[in-house]
Amino acid sequence: MVETVDDLSSNGMSETDYTLEPIGVVHSPLTSRKEAPRQADEGAPQAWLELSDSVTEGLDGIEVGDEIIVLTWLHHAHRDVLKVHPRNRVESSLIGVFATRSPDRPNPVGLHRVSVLEIAGQRLRVAAMEAIDGTPIVDIKAVLRNIDER
């Protein structure tokens, strides 16, 4: 059992215990990080989430109109960054990445709240999504308004 931070690095667990298996991929007209809006409410387009055959049954119960939370692996992010200029404005003071939504951070897991517009088999059309084309999807969760909003 992990009891302290030190145990995390000394308890003999192999790193593969923390390995994500992509469950799908984002298809988007956004093709580079540079053209992607910084947040979904800043002009992000619709996207298709294509899930792998092996996890398709995990979608049962998701309906058009639902709000869902998509977790992605931000594959173009820099994992060695701990301080950033908020919104890349160099005139802003550096702050810690954990006080921001920068994609650059030790574990580049993206968090995207989107609306489901269409369901076609193992593909979901959603809006608005600022992740770029080819971004691996690692999880989808229901929104729980009483705990995700307060």
Next chain:
Amino acid sequence: MVETVDDLSSNGMSETDYTLEPIGVVHSPLTSRKEAPRQADEGAPQAWLELSDSVTEGLDGIEVGDEIIVLTWLHHAHRDVLKVHPRNRVESSLIGVFATRSPDRPNPVGLHRVSVLEIAGQRLRVAAMEAIDGTPIVDIKAVLRNIDER
């Protein structure tokens, strides 16, 4: 570049490309999954989030009173589950894990929205947190009300 789901498994990327590095650990009076509330608003206690020395500067800018999103690795979850009875009620129909917040899912990343009550160096006291003692922390993000709440 990953273009399709098939590419994800055939593009030659090693699995370590998707490996999370725990950045800290949850200290909580909750010691087993059985006693943990199913959601944070169902009697979850306060917890201390202890961050590793190596990432402490990433906390700069987080203040008491802030709402943050904590991502964890739900180390007691079952990764081979795609359908669950909502809230473990066997009388409910099975639905897909992606339509729920079950800890059991292919990538058991927990999502917890909490309030920061106290900051003591690399430790944050937060409420309310349903993760059990020893749960590895993998990320912390600022809440953005315009995109996390709609």
